[in-house]
Amino acid sequence: MKQAALSRILYVEDDPDIRELVTMSLQALGRFQVAACDSCAAALELVDEFSPELLLLDVMMPDIDGPATLKVLRERVSAAAVPAIFITAKVDAGDMARYREMGVLDVIVKPFDPMTLSGQIQHIWQRDRSVANDHSG
């Protein structure tokens, strides 16, 4: 069965340069619709209207970090079941395990290659879809 392609990504990143870089990469190379914002609060404003298929969250953000933002977003019906991927420069093994335990699909480590980022995200999302379909089917 042909799987639906990933289309809408809600991206939260406090660093404007990286936010711009990733948005450009995802839009230009992945042809994704990207709603980018710099904080949990901004994401909450966007999430219902945007109805994302994937949450792409930076981990280390001031005030409310990525994991906390994920918790908050999950409380919204529009994002309750939306898979998420963390992007982080914090690569401690303990942190990585903790992130995975939160149910995220994967963790992408900074610095990443923006030229391959879209393919990497698409691959992770589809891998999750395959697993979900296997379980449901």
Next chain:
Amino acid sequence: MKKQKRHNLVYVAAWLLILAFFAWTANLLLNVQSDWAQSNEVTRIDRDVHGLLAPWRNLNRPGNDVLENYEVERQTRAFKRYLGEYAAARTALEAHRTAEVPMTEFYVGMDEIAATVETLASRVLQLAGAREGLRLSGAGLDSIRQAETEAATTMARMDQGFQVGMDLIVSMDERLDARLLELVASRRASIRSLYLILLVALLSSALSLVLLRRIATQGEALRSGAERINAIVNNVVDGIISVDEDGNIESFNRTAEQMFGCEDRQIVGHPFIDLIDPESLEQYKEITLGHDESEYLGRRLDTSEFPMELAATRIEVDGRPLLVYIVRDITERKHAEERLRLAASVFENTTEGILITDENGTIQSINPAFTAMTGFTAEEATGENPRILHSGEQSADFYKDMWESITTSGHWQGELNNRRKNGEIYPQWLNINAIKDARGRVTNYVGVTFDITELKASERLKDEFIATVSHELRTPLTSIHGSLRLLGGGVAGELSAESAKLVKIAANNSQRLVRLIDDILSIAKIEAEKMKFLLQPLAIDDVIGRAIEANQDFAQQYDVRLQAHAGIREARVLADNDRLMQVLTNLLSNAVKHSPAGGEVQVGVQRQNGYWRISVVDNGPGIPDSFRDKVFSRFAQADGTDRRKGGGTGLGLSICKAIIDRLGGRIGFESEAGVRTSFYFDLPVMQRQAMADVVVSG
């Protein structure tokens, strides 16, 4: 040995005395026998003399005729002449007896008398023949008668003389008989004496034997006792020295010899105070006054000193006063006391808390540092169980494992959170060791502990610093590298050839900087043992697949294909996913960088002696011989062109080795120059049961 010889001499002397006694007795017996023989001989002579005298007694009877009388007179005269000889012989005998001349001379005299008597008898027979001739001639009868008258006169005188001679003979007989009686009595007395002497000798011998036996037994006992006492005295651990009333050494046992480094013969007779350090002499003078036991400095023959304990006892031997010193070398005790003093000082002054319990875990003693750390005083803690410190933050299994380790290996160490008396919870490092007695039985447990609150805070700061550095470096690098990559990729529009080339240089170096930061942070974590490993069962095929996927783009840049060989589905290892990925990524990127364009890097798995071997193989130039022993060293690269070509940091393989070591595996390589190079690592095969346990416990 001297005493033994002396004893043997006594034996010999005793037996010589006995032999002398028997010799004397035998000599006495011989003398008695000689007396006996002599007395028999005298008796025989006496009998013979009496036999010879008998005819003369008959001749003297009345009624004979003139001729006969004449002849008798003649014979009587001759007899009297010989009687004079006889009397002389008797006198000689008496003189011999009086002078106690040897009996043999007496016998010679008697033999002469006997010979004379025989001669006399022979002449009497001759006279008898002559008388017969005279009777036939008849001539000169008158003269004969005259002579007869004269003879009668003479006869009368002869009778008188004869009577005197007979009296003398009788007297001599009586005396001879008396002498014989004396000899017989003497012989009987000698025989009685002999019997008595023999009896006494037998009794004496028996008594002597008994006495000698007893003396020998007593001597043996005495010698054995003396040897035993000597053995004891020479083998006691203490020196024993006796000193006479002048203060001079009289005896010195073997231990004392060893203690003072001299021999008995060297020191006996010398003043005892020579053995005392001069500084201790005043003290020593006091001790000699009676019983005491004090410590002094002893002085050896070579003048070296040693601590000793001295006890003096005054005794009296054979009426002579003696001081007996018991000397004990207390060097070891002093050392032990010093060690104890040091240990006690450490116990009291160390900054580490020390807790001593009995074999049941009941607290027996704590040091001031422990009190400072926990708030419990020694009085409060003693008799309690260490459970008074439990914070409740450790599980029951934690303590179960702890005690299992202590009881099986006698040791446990680790970190745990405890609670102070004031309720505050604090982290501590604790090291527990079992103390065993000589029989290997646990008598105590000693816990050494210190508060690691500050250490933990410091570690947290360090972790935060590393995380911050990592984050703060990576964030701008992400922007730089990302932008360059997008520029180079034409996302922002096509670049001129020159611009694209410059952007590529910038992108490659930013990438290199990222790897350098990653590697340096990894090394820092490894060195600080802060690299965390989340061990979990991993399917090797899956890890390899993800590693190839993650490095595919990188390989494409070098026109190299990554190829995973058909793996083994059940291959599982216990490892940290991210660290294993880090190792594989490192090996793959190295293989890619050193592969020729259009080449292929193969990743395979095989089982080998209880390990899974994961190998990454390329067809590059291989590892030069001169570089083989430096492959896993830090900042090691085969040549400078590698760095320029691959942008490596020279840290990758050393990090790989550290990670594989931590996972209980081993890493290595096989290289054939220009043909094939294989970097591999082996990880223990994970058994199904172990895997199930991990899954359950996880």
